[in-house]
Amino acid sequence: MSDGTGDSGLTVKDRHAAMHAALRQRICLLDYPPGMQLSEITLANEFGTSRTPMRRVLARLEEEGLVQSVHGVGTIVTDANFTELEQAYRLRVELTALTGLLDPVMPDTTFLARLKNLIDRAGQMAVSGTPKSFTQLDMDVFQALLELTENEPLRHVLERLYYQTKRLWLVRAIKAELDLEEEYRIFLHELEAIHIALQSADLAAVAQIQRAHISMSFNRLLQHRD
Amino acid sequence: MSDGTGDSGLTVKDRHAAMHAALRQRICLLDYPPGMQLSEITLANEFGTSRTPMRRVLARLEEEGLVQSVHGVGTIVTDANFTELEQAYRLRVELTALTGLLDPVMPDTTFLARLKNLIDRAGQMAVSGTPKSFTQLDMDVFQALLELTENEPLRHVLERLYYQTKRLWLVRAIKAELDLEEEYRIFLHELEAIHIALQSADLAAVAQIQRAHISMSFNRLLQHRD
DNA sequence: TGCTGCCGAGTTGTGTACATCTTACGTGAA
DNA sequence: TTCACGTAAGATGTACACAACTCGGCAGCA
Structure with missing residues (x-):
């Protein structure tokens, strides 16, 4: 394929952006309320991928201050303080x-x-x-x-x-x-x-x-x- | 260890931050000039780690507009345009x-x-x-x-x-x-x-x-x- | 009864093999 | 000579197994 797009016409970065936007939406609409623990593997399964791309998305959300990951504990939705x-x-x-x-x-x-x-x-x-x-x-x-x-x-x-x-x-x-x-x-x-x-x-x-x-x-x- | 720090007194995020700051320094001082191709595995070896953490650092540098990763091509230092x-x-x-x-x-x-x-x-x-x-x-x-x-x-x-x-x-x-x-x-x-x-x-x-x-x-x- | 220490379940972090993709190079035919 | 095409090398992207870590619960003892 010469245009570099995948099967559904979406490039790799588009899929990442879509996952990021979806999770951001859920957090900001309180579908994922503050304090809720997110599961990397569950989210990865839901979006039909593995932990590796999902972790990249979660890392970006952490940079933006919407979640916080702690080794051995989990990925927690931050408090709207x-x-x-x-x-x-x-x-x-x-x-x-x-x-x-x-x-x-x-x-x-x-x-x-x-x-x-x-x-x-x-x-x-x-x-x-x-x-x-x-x-x-x-x-x-x-x-x-x-x-x-x-x-x-x-x-x-x-x-x-x-x-x-x-x-x-x-x-x-x-x-x-x-x-x-x-x-x-x-x-x-x-x-x-x-x-x-x-x-x-x-x-x-x-x-x-x-x-x-x-x-x-x-x-x-x-x-x-x- | 109760304080959660590693062997050298540094937590995981500190090591990531150190790698990020080092690479940013090299890019902005033109040790890595615009257009230069970076190798994930070479950088990982230099910092004594594997591709996985290094890719996370490079992803952040890409967010910041200092490098650009293209599938199958490489990670290129962006042009100071x-x-x-x-x-x-x-x-x-x-x-x-x-x-x-x-x-x-x-x-x-x-x-x-x-x-x-x-x-x-x-x-x-x-x-x-x-x-x-x-x-x-x-x-x-x-x-x-x-x-x-x-x-x-x-x-x-x-x-x-x-x-x-x-x-x-x-x-x-x-x-x-x-x-x-x-x-x-x-x-x-x-x-x-x-x-x-x-x-x-x-x-x-x-x-x-x-x-x-x-x-x-x-x-x-x-x-x-x- | 209360305290202490150990253990195991569950999570994120890391290492690595493999998939996917681009590019350059060489080879053969027109 | 030149163009087209196949192939291989090397890069990033993905999947998964394992390491490192936290915390709750439970057993044992004073």
């Missing part, structure tokens, strides 16, 4: 503002349609929203808005910080420590504001709106710190 | 400024003595400095100044960006495309300015001085872009 993640959260606030300064890129009409779709989904949240489905929507919005900058290192760091800190919200939302209706309403308002700013082609404004909302969300979480 | 690293360089400029805002920490007298020592070494550069020894000094200075913030995620990202972009300077310095005497003089002046700012306990000023010099260094490199 507020005090340890406060620094990451504040860095995320500042880096979000930079998306409007470093290599901003004006999206095409396809993007605007995607955003409009996301806004509709956000409108549905007030009716039939669960903390988990809301987090899933928030992830989709994040991935979309990340495309507003072409600075690849910045996108990489922001993605890492996002998935590091996102569990803090979901943990407290499930424990009913947050006013969910207010959270949904604020989020919808943020998306509408971003939509307006995009129609003005003001990407710096989009970044500032995001920065403001991440900062405010941080402060709301701060009222329930552990 | 200006156009690809320009985004990383500009992000580094902005993040350096943040060290003065996010969790700055005033150093003790021991730190000031270390800095004074580094300034002395910088003074020697004008007399007997090579591009490589200058880069080594620059690395030591970078590691020292990184301690001026306690924000661990910020330190982590800055370290990554530093080692990603540092080779750009050394490559051009060796090709004699830079005025080395001027580079040494500017660097010494930067360190003296930082020393003064530290005596005023103005960490924001220290960050701005660094930011300015990284930005100016970027512009000097820009005159010789490939």
